[in-house]
Amino acid sequence: MIHIFKTKLLLLSRQPASFIIITVIICAFAYVLGLGSQSKLQIGVYSDLDDEKTKAYMAEFERIPQTEYILFSEEKAISLVEEGEFEVAVHLMLDGFELITSPDFMDAPLISNELTTIYSRLTQEEAILSAAPINKHDEVEKIIGEAAVHPSFHINYSSFTNDEEFVWDSKLHSLFGFSLFMVIYTVANGVYPIIMDRRMRIWDRLTISAIGKTEIYMANILYSFLMGYLQIVLVLSIFHFGVGVDFYGGFYYSLLLVIPYLICIVSLSIFIASVASTPGKFNAIIYGMAVPFAMLGGAYWPLEIVNSDVILALSNISPITYGLELLNGATINNSPFGDLIQPLGVLLFMSVVLMGVGINLMERREV
Template identity: 40%
Template sequence: MSGILFAKMKMFLRKPWLFVIMSAVCVMFAFFTSNGGVDKIQIPYSVAGESAKTDQVIKELSQEEAFLFHEVTQEELTELVSEGKRDGGIILKESEFNIITSSRTGTTSLLQQAVGKAYGSIAYREALKVSADSKGIYAEEVDSWYSEAESSPVFSIDQSSFKGSDTFIYDPKLQSLFGFSLFFVIYTIAYNVATILFEKREGVWDRMILSPIRKWEMYAGNLVYSFILGYIQLLLIFFVFRYITDVEFYGGFTTVLLLLIPYVFSIVALSMLITGLVKKVQHFNAVIPIVAVSMAMIGGAYWPLEIVTSNILLGMSKVVPITYGMEALKGATINGWGANN
C-alpha cells in the first residue's frame, strides 16, 4: 500500500493542475458569492464647506460597523441616490447634516442615528473642553483623558441574546465558504478515485495482481491517497479564509477542521461505490457532475435548508452527506454547539 501511495504522490507532483484549479475556483466562488467579504451598506457623503469639525465627523463615521462611507461630489451623490444605486447619502456641514434619500426605508433611520451619534459625540467633547477651560484645564489634557476612558473603560458590558426554536442564524460568508468547499472537493476526490477505472482499462491492475500486493491494499492505497488530497484542499481553503480574509469562525475553527475528516471519508467512499457501479471512465465523468450538483442543491450547499419548505426535498436531504457536513460545520461555528451535540 505504501508503494501505491508513493507512486500516486509522484504522479500528483507531476500533474497538480486539477487540484490547483479546483482549489482556486472554490476560493473565488466562496469569496464573490459572500460579497467579497464586504457586508456593510455603502453610503456616499459630500462635505459642504471645509472645517475641522467635519473631519472629526468623518473620522467618527469610519468606525461605524453597519455602514461604509465614501466621499463623492454633491452631483454624484444625487445621481447615485436618484438612480437607486445607493440607499441614501449625506451632506455634512459644520453643525448639521442633510440626508438624501429617494424613499424612506429602515436604512434611513439607521443612517440618521449613526450620523447624529457622530455629531453628538463631537459636541460632547467640545462641551467638556469648554467646561475644563473655565477651570484652567488645557484641551489637550481633556483629549488624553477621553482617549484613556475609551481604551480602558471603568466597567464593561456583556451582551447575550436568545432565539426561538424555529429560528436560525444565517451567516452569508460561512454559508458560501462551507457550501462551495464541500461541493468542489467532491470533484477533486472523485476524479482522483476515477484513476482506478483508467488503470483497470489500461491493464495496470492486472499486472499488479500478479505482484505480492493484495487487492484490498490496492483499494486502500487509492482511498487513503484520495482522502489526503481532498482533506489538504479543504485545509488550504479554510486557512485562506481564516487568516487572509475576515471570515469569523466564532471560535470553532479547530473543531471545523476535525469535522471535515468524516465528510471527506464519506465522499471517498461514495466515489469508490460509483467506480464499482460504472464500468467506463466516460460513464463516471457523466455521473459525477449530476451526483455532485444534486447533492449540493438538496444538501443545502447553495442555500440554507431552513428556507426549504418541501417535505420531499427535506426527506431526500437526509441521505446526502453534504447535509450533515453543513449541519456539523454550522453547529461548530454560528450555532455554538459543544462536544455533546
C-alpha cells in the first residue's frame, strides 16, 4: 500500500497545479464573500466639543463593530445624509448626542443604544474626574483605567435559543461553505486516477501483482481522503491563524468533525467512478453534481433563509448540508455532541452505502 501511496505523492508533486488552484480559489471566494464584502457602516460626525474630546469620543465609538466614523462640518454631515450618501450622522454635544438618519435606516435604535452606553460611561468618568481635586486626577484616572480592565462585576450576555433561532456568521459560513464545496473537486481528482489506471490497464498490472485488491483500494481511498483533508486543514488554518476568523473556540473540533464529510465525499467519488466508464463521464458527473449539492446544501447561502419546501427536502441528499451542520455545531452553535449525532450518522450511512456499491460495481465491470 505504501508504494502506491508514495507513487501517488510523487505524481502529485509533478502535477500540483490542480491542488494549488483549488486551494487558492477556496481562499479567494471565502475571503471575498465572507470578509471582503462586509463593508463598514460609515457614520458622519459633527461636534460641539473641543477637538481633543471629539477625538477621544470617536476613538471609543470605533469599538462598535462594523462602524466607521468620519468627522465633517455640520452642514456637510447633514447634506451627506440628505443626499443619501450616508445613512446616519451623529451630532456630539456637551450633554449628549443626536442622530440624524435617513428615513429608511433601520438600525438607528441599535446605534443609538451603543452610543448612549459609551456616552454615559465617558460622561460618568468625566464627572468623577471633575469631582476629584486637581492634584488627584492622575490617581483617579489610573483607578478608572484599572476598573475598565478588572471590573468588580463580570457581566456575561446570553440569549435564549430555540430550534427556530438562526445564528449566523457570514465569515464562517462562506469559509465552511466554499471549503466543503470545492474540496469535492480535490477528492474527485484523487479518485480520478483509478479510472485512468483502469483505462490504461495499469489497474490490471496492480491486480495481478503480489499485493491484494484491498491494499490497492485502501491506498487510493487514503490518498483521496488525505488530499481533501490537507486542503481543508490548510484553508481553515490560513483563515484562523492568518486572517483571524473567529471559530468560537471550535477550530480543532471542526478539523475533527470535517472527517466524516470527507469520507462521504471519497465514497461518493468512488461510486461515480464505478458508474462512469470514461474519464470524461466521471468529470461531467462530478462537475454537474458538485454545484447543485453546494446550492442545495447551503454552501452559498444559509438554508435557514430558504422558504421552499422542495429545496429544503432536496437539501437532505446533499452531504454539504450535514457537513455544514457539523462545522456550525462545532463552532458558532456550540452544539452538544448529541445534536451532532444525526448529521454524523447520515454521513457515515451515505459513506458505507456509496463505498460498498461503488467497489462492488467496479469489481463487476469486466474487460
